[in-house]
Amino acid sequence: MSHAFVEVQQAAKRFPGAKGGEDLAVFENVSFTLEKGEFVCIIGHSGCGKSTIMNALAGLDRFSDGVMVMEGKEIDGPSLERGVVFQNYSLLPWLSALENVRFGVRARWQQWDGAKVTEHSLRYLEMVGLRDVVERKPAQLSGGMRQRVSIARAFATKPKLLLLDEPFGALDALTRGVIQDELIKIWTRDRQTVFMITHDVDEAILLADRILLMTNGPEARIAEAVEIDLPRPRNRAEIIKHPHFYAIRNYLVDFLVNRSATMRPGDLDKNGLRYPKSINPVDLGSPEANPRPVTDDSTKVAATPNATPLTVTPKETHHG
Numbered sequence: 001m002s003h004a005f006v007e008v009q010q011a012a013k014r015f016p017g018a019k020g021g022e023d024l025a026v027f028e029n030v031s032f033t034l035e036k037g038e039f040v041c042i043i044g045h046s047g048c049g050k051s052t053i054m055n056a057l058a059g060l061d062r063f064s065d066g067v068m069v070m071e072g073k074e075i076d077g078p079s080l081e082r083g084v085v086f087q088n089y090s091l092l093p094w095l096s097a098l099e100n101v102r103f104g105v106r107a108r109w110q111q112w113d114g115a116k117v118t119e120h121s122l123r124y125l126e127m128v129g130l131r132d133v134v135e136r137k138p139a140q141l142s143g144g145m146r147q148r149v150s151i152a153r154a155f156a157t158k159p160k161l162l163l164l165d166e167p168f169g170a171l172d173a174l175t176r177g178v179i180q181d182e183l184i185k186i187w188t189r190d191r192q193t194v195f196m197i198t199h200d201v202d203e204a205i206l207l208a209d210r211i212l213l214m215t216n217g218p219e220a221r222i223a224e225a226v227e228i229d230l231p232r233p234r235n236r237a238e239i240i241k242h243p244h245f246y247a248i249r250n251y252l253v254d255f256l257v258n259r260s261a262t263m264r265p266g267d268l269d270k271n272g273l274r275y276p277k278s279i280n281p282v283d284l285g286s287p288e289a290n291p292r293p294v295t296d297d298s299t300k301v302a303a304t305p306n307a308t309p310l311t312v313t314p315k316e317t318h319h320g
């Protein structure tokens, strides 16, 4: 074992086949590491097993094979050291925004008195721009506001590892942009280790230090780890002007559109690949480094400064 903050080694997940049929091998031989303080995104087509990996890291599910370690200790159940934000907010509907955050904070620091819990919770609600609506219940908040409460709650409890499962998937582009900015702000301040699933390539480039690329299932793998060398702090308007931006973006789109479906487990095993190859697309030269927008029917890429973010259209691409 290395001394990475989190290490997943040769993980596999199989589900029993329907009506006694063959088992479904969702992924095999998945290995990766997360360094302390790193922001890592994982992208891949629908069904390759991203949420399954995240649920295992959260301690809510187990791999069929493989080892999962955080700070040298095996992950074998949920823990306050690992916080999760799901796409569907998962707030307690009978509690106000403030009470929802307080609930997490109180569980984390049981020795704190009520005033300290409230003060700490309000600070995080303020960071996500919700100071004026803290008494509202989830039903009285918009989808974007509810997701901000979830993010405030997750960050306020300062877990060592924050797991974000498509946290902005249900939000409109404008709200998504605002909350991404808030997420960057909090992460820049607290520097927690973050592992995030997204279908949005632009979002991954904006947020991540590294992006893990998964091939399509079944028997999906993490094929590569792409280093995002854009300087921080980042903001959406500025990063697209960076000379590396389109090289990285085109490289990711090319993977999702072409290579994710054609890379087979054998190709990766043949190269003796245990951990994903680390790639800096800028070092690769053409064609990926050519700063031309990539266009493809299935991804609706429109790489202009005013373009809506590129979202990978979820598609089941199974090999029979």
Ligand SMILES: Nc1ncnc2c1ncn2[C@@H]1O[C@H](COP(=O)(O)OP(=O)(O)OP(=O)(O)O)[C@@H](O)[C@H]1O
Pocket (backbone or CB within 6 Å): 015, 016, 024, 026, 044, 045, 046, 047, 048, 049, 050, 051, 052, 053, 314
């Ligand atoms: N409890 C289960 N029983 C059987 N199959 C399951 C179960 N949970 C997940 N699967 C299957 O495992 C595969 C991976 O699911 P998972 O949700 O991890 O994929 P994903 O990459 O997160 O997809 P998406 O991007 O659409 O959220 C899918 O084919 C799914 O149908």
